[in-house]
Amino acid sequence: MTRLFHVSDLHFGAEDRTALDWFAHVVATERPDAIIMTGDLTMRARRHEFAAAADWLADLGCPVTVEVGNHDLPYLNPLARLIRPYGRYRAVERMVERPLDLSGVTIVPMRTTARFQLRLNWSKGRVGRGALKQAVEEMAAHDGSDMMLVACHHPLLEPGTRSTSRTRGGAEALEALAKAGAHAVLSGHVHDPFDVAHPVAGRTVRLIGAGTLSERTRDAAPSFNQIVVRDGAIDVRHRYLTEHA
Incomplete structure (x- = not known):
């Protein structure tokens, strides 16, 4: 059995300290095998926000992989966004897009953010050819016996939540990932949990x-996902702060 905690959209700078403390307590008590963080560590991609997020993640004491979210790109500095969009990620660099090989489970990262898009709302998702190719190649490097979980920030398809992702290339990417052997795609961005069999x-x-x-x-109230992989099956439980209030 492999137990994972899937968390997203911490938004340091607009974080809920009570929720963060609750999650840290659950991690310390239950000791998951790994934590998957699917983007938006920060609110405005400021250095002090990244530093606070890095300290908090390090204190959890578990293997962590972190995806890039749209809020993690420079928000008020368009030049930095175009030239060095991920330059401020240095505080958490060793965790970013880190593939994880656990007992019977492989976590494959895939970037869905873009420094520039030909539409007004740059917060929405985009799967570039390079990002998809890298994810498929990472999956191909394994023998296929593992449960393959892809981690990205934006949902590849609309999950029916109030917020949307409108991920360009999402449907095509999902088909390619499925053919490559993906069992699940983990994401965040919409701030409400979901679990859809597609x-x-x-x-x-x-x-x-x-x-x-x-x-x-x-x-939904602040929450994270508990994911248990056992005997070739995935069990997902949405765990809410209000359950422990």
Whole structure:
């Protein structure tokens, strides 16, 4: 059995300290095998926000992989966004897009952010050819016996939540990932948890979204996902702060 905690949208700078303390306590008590953080560590990609997030993640004491979210790109500095969009990530650099090989489970990162898009809302998702190619190649490097989980920030398809992702290339990417052997795609961005079994390429891929541990909640209270992989099956439980209030 492998137990993972899937968390997203911490938004340091607009974090919910009560929610963060609750999550840290659960990690210390239950000791998951790894933590998957699917983007938006910060609110405005400021250096002090990254530093605070890095300290908090390091204190958890578990293997962590971190995806890049749209809020993690420079927000008020367009030149930095275009030239060095991920330069401020140095505080957490060793965790960013870190593939994880656990007992029977492989976590494969895939970037869905873009420094520039030909549309007004740059917060929405985009799967570039290079990002998809890298993810598929990472999956191909394994023998296929592991449960393959892809981690990205934006949902590849709309999950039916109040917020949307509108991820360009998402449907095509999901089909390619399914053909490469993906069992599930983990994401965040919409701030509400979801778990959808989606038929694609002759099989079923789970689309699993984590909520938020920030003050920027939507319909659900602050939450994270507990994911248990056992005997070739994935069990997902949305765990809410309100359950322990």
